[in-house]
Amino acid sequence: MADLQGQYQRIKGDIDEAIQQVLLSSKYINGPQVNEFEGHLGEYLQGTEIVSCANGTDALQIALMALELSPGEEVIVPSFTYVSCAEVISLLNLVPIFVDVDPLSFTIDPGSVEKAISPRTKAIITVHLFGQCAAMEPLLQIAQKHDLYLIEDSAQALGADYSFSDGTLRKAGTIGHIGCTSFFPSKILGCFGDGGALITRHEDIAEKARMIANHGQKTKYIHERIGLNSRLDTIQAAVLNIKLKYIKEYIGSRRSAANWYYSSLDNLGWLALPQQSQHSSHVFNQFTITLAETVDRVQFQAYLSSKGIPSMIYYPLALHKQKAFSSLESANVHLPVTENLCKRVLSLPMHTELELDALEYITDAIRAF
Numbered sequence: 001m002a003d004l005q006g007q008y009q010r011i012k013g014d015i016d017e018a019i020q021q022v023l024l025s026s027k028y029i030n031g032p033q034v035n036e037f038e039g040h041l042g043e044y045l046q047g048t049e050i051v052s053c054a055n056g057t058d059a060l061q062i063a064l065m066a067l068e069l070s071p072g073e074e075v076i077v078p079s080f081t082y083v084s085c086a087e088v089i090s091l092l093n094l095v096p097i098f099v100d101v102d103p104l105s106f107t108i109d110p111g112s113v114e115k116a117i118s119p120r121t122k123a124i125i126t127v128h129l130f131g132q133c134a135a136m137e138p139l140l141q142i143a144q145k146h147d148l149y150l151i152e153d154s155a156q157a158l159g160a161d162y163s164f165s166d167g168t169l170r171k172a173g174t175i176g177h178i179g180c181t182s183f184f185p186s187k188i189l190g191c192f193g194d195g196g197a198l199i200t201r202h203e204d205i206a207e208k209a210r211m212i213a214n215h216g217q218k219t220k221y222i223h224e225r226i227g228l229n230s231r232l233d234t235i236q237a238a239v240l241n242i243k244l245k246y247i248k249e250y251i252g253s254r255r256s257a258a259n260w261y262y263s264s265l266d267n268l269g270w271l272a273l274p275q276q277s278q279h280s281s282h283v284f285n286q287f288t289i290t291l292a293e294t295v296d297r298v299q300f301q302a303y304l305s306s307k308g309i310p311s312m313i314y315y316p317l318a319l320h321k322q323k324a325f326s327s328l329e330s331a332n333v334h335l336p337v338t339e340n341l342c343k344r345v346l347s348l349p350m351h352t353e354l355e356l357d358a359l360e361y362i363t364d365a366i367r368a369f
């Protein structure tokens with residue numbers, strides 16, 4: 001599914017040297033590379049403030065804390081996503097309200113969001129699932145109309161561009177009040193362990209997030225509020241400083257692999273290829289196909305596996321169906337698109353090191369099935 005070793009080997013000299021520098025300085029916590037990386041990522045993300053932290057899940061939690069929501073207030077979240085988004089809502093004694101996604105883009109359905117709004121709703125977390133942006137223009141309109149915060153989970157879509165109807169281009173994570181991203185190794189920009197960041201255009205939010213991520217202190221040992229210990233390690237920042245230089249190349253390699261899948265699998269009636277939104281570019285963190293109802297997914301996956309081809313199901317069980325959320329009233333919903341996708345999606349190998357012979361082998365095998 002990923003080839004982290006192959007990716008490392010291409011830039012081994014620079015990475016080894018960058019890590020060596022950290023070892024020689026011994027500034028493992030808050031070394032100068034952390035600040036440097038925040039600056040570079042902020043430049044790449046159109047002049048935004050970046051607050052690095054320990055992982056993408058923490059970024060989401062810090063975002064909710066920085067917005068000062070009160071226990072019992074509701075946050076709308078898609079059910080077809082990774083658990084982090086809803087987990088942090090519940091951890092803070094806020095209430096996740098699960099909504100459905102669009103069957104073609106897999107991202108949150110603005111119509112479903114609008115129906116879920118109540119007087120207790122304070123925020124929407126939109127997830128740019130699998131590598132392309134959710135429908136940000138309608139979501140921004142809904143957020144403005146109902147005075148809600150809009151948080152973007154761009155963990156799978158760092159580098160994707162959203163185009164507004166007036167032609168404005170904005171990078172994923174820079175559109176709402178706060179963007180949250182992850183540097184988990186297999187993401188678009190991955191480090192060699194855990195890492196994450198908040199992205200915002202609002203200086204006051206950035207300042208608050210920075211304080212929360214650092215035990216609620218601005219001045220050492222003076223704690224203004226309850227915070228957490230969530231830092232990006234210097235070694236990870238050093239790795240990311242090198243890898244950020246290659247982000248365009250990484251996205252390009254993923255797009256080339258996707259183009260191969262599109263052209264080699266396009267006339268098979270029993271599977272649907274991922275639809276590309278007119279409003280967003282796609283960075284293909286995943287390449288996710290949807291199988292027809294007539295296809296037995298277990299059998300298909302076993303067949304791929306017998307040919308040595310890995311595949312993954314993102315996600316086999318919707319969040320509103322998870323035991324962890326079963327006590328919530330809001331989990332008692334029927335979300336037909338989400339529930340159907342959980343039964344029928346399958347993600348194919350997608351990473352920066354897929355060579356033509358590997359791609360050919362994969363698509364030949366799929367066609368033979």
Ligand SMILES: *Cc1c(COP(=O)(O)O)cnc(C)c1O
Nearest residue numbers: 055056057082084155156182184
């Ligand atoms: C990876 C991911 C996260 C969490 O990131 P971590 O760094 O693993 O905590 C959150 N949301 C989505 C959509 C993700 O893909």
